[in-house]
Amino acid sequence: MSGRLFALSTGPGASDLITVRASRILGTLDILYAPAGRKGGDSLALSIVREYIGEHTEVRCCHFPMSADSAEKEAVWDEVAAALVKDVDAGKRVGFITLGDAMLFSTWVFLLQRIGCPPWLEIVPGVTSFAAIAARAKTPLAMEQQSLAVVSCTAPEAEIAQALSQHDSLVLMKVYGRFPRIKALLKQAGLLDCALMMSEATLPGEQCWQHLHEVDDDQPLPYFSTILVNKQWRDAQ
Amino acid sequence: MSGRLFALSTGPGASDLITVRASRILGTLDILYAPAGRKGGDSLALSIVREYIGEHTEVRCCHFPMSADSAEKEAVWDEVAAALVKDVDAGKRVGFITLGDAMLFSTWVFLLQRIGCPPWLEIVPGVTSFAAIAARAKTPLAMEQQSLAVVSCTAPEAEIAQALSQHDSLVLMKVYGRFPRIKALLKQAGLLDCALMMSEATLPGEQCWQHLHEVDDDQPLPYFSTILVNKQWRDAQ
Numbered sequence: 001m002s003g004r005l006f007a008l009s010t011g012p013g014a015s016d017l018i019t020v021r022a023s024r025i026l027g028t029l030d031i032l033y034a035p036a037g038r039k040g041g042d043s044l045a046l047s048i049v050r051e052y053i054g055e056h057t058e059v060r061c062c063h064f065p066m067s068a069d070s071a072e073k074e075a076v077w078d079e080v081a082a083a084l085v086k087d088v089d090a091g092k093r094v095g096f097i098t099l100g101d102a103m104l105f106s107t108w109v110f111l112l113q114r115i116g117c118p119p120w121l122e123i124v125p126g127v128t129s130f131a132a133i134a135a136r137a138k139t140p141l142a143m144e145q146q147s148l149a150v151v152s153c154t155a156p157e158a159e160i161a162q163a164l165s166q167h168d169s170l171v172l173m174k175v176y177g178r179f180p181r182i183k184a185l186l187k188q189a190g191l192l193d194c195a196l197m198m199s200e201a202t203l204p205g206e207q208c209w210q211h212l213h214e215v216d217d218d219q220p221l222p223y224f225s226t227i228l229v230n231k232q233w234r235d236a237q
Numbered sequence: 238m239s240g241r242l243f244a245l246s247t248g249p250g251a252s253d254l255i256t257v258r259a260s261r262i263l264g265t266l267d268i269l270y271a272p273a274g275r276k277g278g279d280s281l282a283l284s285i286v287r288e289y290i291g292e293h294t295e296v297r298c299c300h301f302p303m304s305a306d307s308a309e310k311e312a313v314w315d316e317v318a319a320a321l322v323k324d325v326d327a328g329k330r331v332g333f334i335t336l337g338d339a340m341l342f343s344t345w346v347f348l349l350q351r352i353g354c355p356p357w358l359e360i361v362p363g364v365t366s367f368a369a370i371a372a373r374a375k376t377p378l379a380m381e382q383q384s385l386a387v388v389s390c391t392a393p394e395a396e397i398a399q400a401l402s403q404h405d406s407l408v409l410m411k412v413y414g415r416f417p418r419i420k421a422l423l424k425q426a427g428l429l430d431c432a433l434m435m436s437e438a439t440l441p442g443e444q445c446w447q448h449l450h451e452v453d454d455d456q457p458l459p460y461f462s463t464i465l466v467n468k469q470w471r472d473a474q
Contacts, residue, residue, distance in 0.1 A: 007372075011256065012362070019364060020260050021253035101364075103371035104378045104385070112375065123372035125249070127256060127338075127362045134340035135244075135360035138349065141341045145392045147400060148341070150378075150385040162403065163384060166396075 002120065003088035006095045007112070009102045009126020010048040013224075014202035017132065018049065022124045026052035030092040033084065035107055036061045045097040057095075064107050077107075081114035088120055101126045105152065105173060130171040133198045133228055137208060140233060142169045153178045157185065164189045164229070172227040180217035182227060187213075191229055199225040239357065240325035243332045244349070246339045246363020247285040250461075251439035254369065255286065259361045263289035267329040270321065272344055273298045282334040294332075301344050314344075318351035325357055338363045342389065342410060367408040370435045370465055374445060377470060379406045390415045394422065401426040401466070409464040417454035419464060424450075428466055436462040 006025050011017035026032070026049055034046040043061055053059065062080050065072055087094045098108040102123050115121065130150065134141045142148040146168035151160055153174045163170060164185060175182055175197065186192045197209040199222040207222070209215050243262050248254035263269070263286055271283035280298055290296065299317050302309055324331045335345040339360050352358065367387065371378045379385040383405035388397055390411045400407060401422060412419055412434065423429045434446040436459040444459070446452050 009368075009372075014258070016258035016261065017256050017362065019248065019254050020257055021251070023257050024253065101368045101371075101378075103368060103376075105380060109377040109380045112377065117375045121375070123375060125254065125364045125368040125372040127364055128368065131246075131338045131340060131362040131365065134338075135246075135362040138354045138358070138360060139340075140343075140346040140349065141338075142387065142389075143342060143346045145389050147389065147392060147396065148387040149404070150387070152379075152382050152384065155382045155384060159384065159403075166399065166403070167386070 003091045004093050005084055005088050005115070005121050006093075007102045007108050007121070007123040008049070008095050008097045009124055010045050010097050010099055011127040012100060012129045012132035012202050013044075013048060013200060015048050015051055017127050017202055018052070019124060019126060022049075022126065023052040025124065026057075026095065027054045028093060029054060029057045029095045031058045031060060031087055032095045032097065033080070034059060034061050034097050036063050037066070045099050048099075049097055077110045077114060081111045084111065085115060099129075101128045104128055104150070129173070129201060129224065129226055130228065132201045133171075133226055136201050136206065137196055137198060137210075137228065139196060139228060139230055140169075141171070141228075141230070146232070153182055157181065161185055161189065164191060168231050170227075170229040172229070175225040175227055176221055176223050179215070179219065179221060179225075183212060183215070183217065186227075186229070191231065194231050194233070195227055195229045197225060197227045201226075240328045241330050242321055242325050242352070242358045243330075244339045244345050244358070244360040245286070245332050245334050246361055247282050247334050247336055248364040249337060249366045249369035249439050250281075250285060250437060252285050252288055254364050254439055255289070256361060256363060259286075259363065260289040262361065263294075263332065264291045265330060266291060266294045266332045268295045268297060268324055269332045269334065270317070271296060271298050271334050273300050274303065282336050285336075286334055314347045314351060318348045321348065322352060336366075338365045341365055341387070366410070366438060366461065366463055367465065369438045370463055373438050373443065374433055374435060374447075374465065376433060376465060376467055377406075378408070378465075378467070383469070390419055394418065398422055398426065401428060405468050407464075407466040409466070412462040412464055413458055413460050416452070416456065416458055416462075420449060420452070420454065423464075423466070428468065431468050431470070432464055432466045434462060434464045438463075
């Protein structure tokens with residue numbers, strides 16, 4: 001029997017927002033790799049998929065350091081990629097779970113860079129956090145000739161400001177720790193009233209702020225906080 | 238019993254790329270509305286979800302004209318929105334299916350504009366076509382500080398050119414009928430070698446063009462064709 005590797009997107013957080021395909025594959029794996037933020041810490045991705053994991057699946061948590069030291073990070077990516085390939089070579093059905101969609105702002109991409117595109121690899125796409133936020137907030141992402149930009153708040157401020165001026169609709173990811181700067185940029189662009197912020201969308205701790213001018217700069221925010229801007233929507237209501 | 242309305246994203250095309258939540262809701266509906274491109278024509282969305290539809294669910298196909306006449310389109314949106322609300326008022330569990338994700342370039346948004354945000358409405362997000370294309374082509378959308386723009390090829394050429402120059406990664410949707418113009422824009426921006434085109438991703442008719450300079454301007458393309466540009470990926474391989 002020849003081995004397989006599945007990169008499985010878990011979706012935004014609620015267990016039933018995973019795809020039917022990923023849920024079925026999870027029941028058939030020999031080994032499942034689950035990323036964890038902290039060493040020995042819980043894996044959010046694992047908690048999302050737990051109900052679908054097969055009885056005989058061995059779960060291995062792997063810790064990816066948030067370190068700024070790129071040599072340290074690259075060593076971990078090398079190591080995990082090598083472990084995945086080794087298990088596939090041994091004929092195992094192997095899974096790697098990843099929050100949201102595997103191909104967007106995901107650690108999985110660093111593993112893909114190392115593994116390449118072998119025929120035994122399948123990537124299963126998932127619901128992105130921003131699609132879930134749009135659905136929960138009942139605020140569309142884009143329609144007709146509009147354009148959507150998905151920007152990380154870790155990008156240079158000038159790039160964020162440029163995107164804010166040029167697109168009809170924007171998703172600002174990784175707000176955590178950068179809210180005061182982003183709020184100031186939104187205010188400067190006259191877009192505070194077209195923006196909303198959501199944390200942990202579709203999870204029990206979900207929070208939504210519809211009026212960002214009322215949110216204090218020192219408001220403690222959960223790690224997964226995202227801002228959605230739609231310039232034309234509120235006016236149209 | 239009080240009525241409910243579910244806007245259900247079908248995902249990109251393969252039946253098992255729908256969410257577990259949408260698949261379960263489909264089994265419990267009294268009435269399912271399915272959009273069809275042509276009058277009396279088949280509904281792609283309906284073919285994706287057929288296996289999940291409950292035995293007692295009444296399926297109603299509705300035709301949305303592709304007309305340039307906005308009065309004609311608005312009349313249809315008014316009519317379908319009114320029909321959905323009427324069924325909910327009668328205590329029914331009603332579904333409306335929509336390709337890809339409900340909040341991105343979807344007819345559903347025109348219905349949402351008319352229905353508003355009543356408490357009986359739930360929107361179930363889905364996998365976007367471009368997440369599926371990235372997964373199938375094993376080409377990431379964005380990582381780290383990169384930004385992604387999702388642009389419709391129906392947008393003005395200058396806007397598309399600007400987005401091409403400013404973002405690391407781009408999704409160009411609605412290529413159909415506009416391929417020669419888009420190819421010329423990509424060539425002008427020096428991005429032909431960083432682009433790939435995919436049609437009907439995850440469906441049996443899926444096609445992928447990895448080398449756009451080899452694709453003739455008069456190449457017949459399926460209606461659902463999308464171009465993915467990632468400036469940094471191929472170099473990194």
